[in-house]
Amino acid sequence: MSADVAFIGRKFVLAEFPSADALLDGTRRMREKGHAKIDTHTPYPIHGLEAALGIKRVMIPTIVLGGAIMGVVSALAMMIYMNVIDFPLNVGNRPALAGPALIPITFELAVLLGGSSAFFGLLIGLLKFPEPYHPLFELEAFRRASIDGFFLSVEVPEAQNAEDVALQARELGANDTHIVVESER
């Protein structure tokens, strides 16, 4: 980005709800009002959040399956290439390609790559972590999102007035609302 382009920070409205149920209800109704970029922030996952946010499917199971299949394929390829094709060793006249002996390492590598893709696929692939800065972190109130607060955040498009969105959230039962604009770094 060249320096002469003016920086336009993203605008967020953060609304605090008194309880998990109020948050679920508020989220669903905010979404029905047409706000596209909404998210909730709760200290622990709450039943029904996916439905309230309109999340249809999660990606992680597919990623893990891919990782596990890669583990199986790479383990078999490694063992068969090394012990059967490249350098077969005849020990006690046993077959070079012995099926049962391949099982443990095939299983372990499936677990290793499947498990690693569950971790890295989630944190780096889907969540784009590490992400040390997010505009919401600028709000002191947002600290409570990981402790005991139930929050709804709405990313407000540039054309829309954040105050209006905050008012809507309060009408839907939010106790308190904050507006934050991304600062230039």
Place this chain on the structure above:
Amino acid sequence: MSAPGHAQGNDAEVVLDPLDPRPFIEGKQTDKSLNDSLFRHVWIVPGKGWLALFTVALSMLGLLGLALGYTLYKGIGAWGNNNPVGWAFDIINFVWWIGIGHAGTLISAILLLFQQKWRTSINRFAEAMTLFAVMCALIFPIFHTGRPWFAAYWLMPYPSVQGIWPQFKSPLVWDVFAVSTYFTISLLFWYLGLIPDLAALRDSSTSKAKRTIYGMAAMGWRSSGRHWAEYKWSYLLLAGISTPLVLSVHTIVSFDFATSVLPGWHTTIFPPYFVAGAIFSGFAMVMTWMIPARHFLGLKHVVTMRHLENMCKVMLATGMMVSYGYIMEHFIAWYSGNQYESDMFFKVRWQGPFAPIFWLMVVCNVVTPQFFWFKKLRTSIVFMWFAALAINIGMWCERFNIIVTALHRDFLPASWGNYAPTWVDFCLFTGTIGLFSTLFLLFLKFVPAVAVTEIKELRHDTEHETHAAAAGGIHP
């Protein structure tokens, strides 16, 4: 519709589990009160007890450095290993430590899949134990290679000048893959579970330095609902694949022995019996640490007597599986009609030079858990702590019995020998206990000892169920 015994109005005490009404979280708690009470020990300056224990642990760790340095200087001859006892303290300690780690994965993964709510209070603790125990375990085989700086070349498949590859039909190579996978997956699972707690620590911190450090560790977690949706699945899937993993690891460790032809090793009961023994010893180790930790860190409201009692029950069950393993080994030794087998079990183990270790094992592993049949004893803190200690000792004796006792009397009397550990062996063993304790005490200081986020979630769910039950909507 309301079930009898429930729902006599909103004020009535609602019993969710008719068999055991005791709650998993004691007292009237809120998210905030749990947050404060469970993080308290992270923020306060460590007390005298912690410092005293840490000093002891550090001195034992020093012993490890000394013993490892001496081993590198002198070579493996500094250990008591000889011919015919080529595997001794090193492999005993390896198997013992790996086994201890297994309780962590069992609690975090298997009990999660079985939806055992009591796991929440002890899983973080046990998972950390898994990591540290596996670290201790890995020291032994790596140093037993004699020149550990070459170990990676010998263990890992890489294209070497000689063109030789690892022999993938060898259980020892399977072991390399199993243990390294186990360590990696346990670490990832532990860290994934820790991220929301690290974020909560970041947000409860009072100074900028603490906020920055925990903030970096939390990687920017902002408790987002969209993130939670993926996170829950990721955690569940990791649990799902850790469950067969934990069973596979000790199975493969047992293959190191079971696939050989040595009497005392050549036994098909080994895989399940090793896994049961691993869980048995792991729970004993969790108990040994949990009892003092819940007292000194102020965790009694989340690690209740009900949790401790459940752990005693698991030890009773796994202890009986282990006892069944012992009985079966002896039965097969007799039933096979093989002279070498029956001599190994009925003469060498019962009456040989290491017979006291065999009988100590029987007392610790077979007799001790039987006392847990009595409610009075499995709710006595003092008794269960000493019983757990006895089981730790008993499980070490079991591995001694399997390894040294079987090796020192093989088929030919001409090749019989004897075994005595040296001071280096004892220092190495004590040293790994020091390493484990040091890491564990650091863990208890800097990271919440229980999974705070999961405890809050449990409290939230319990409250909801209670309300639903009070309204007559739920049937436990």
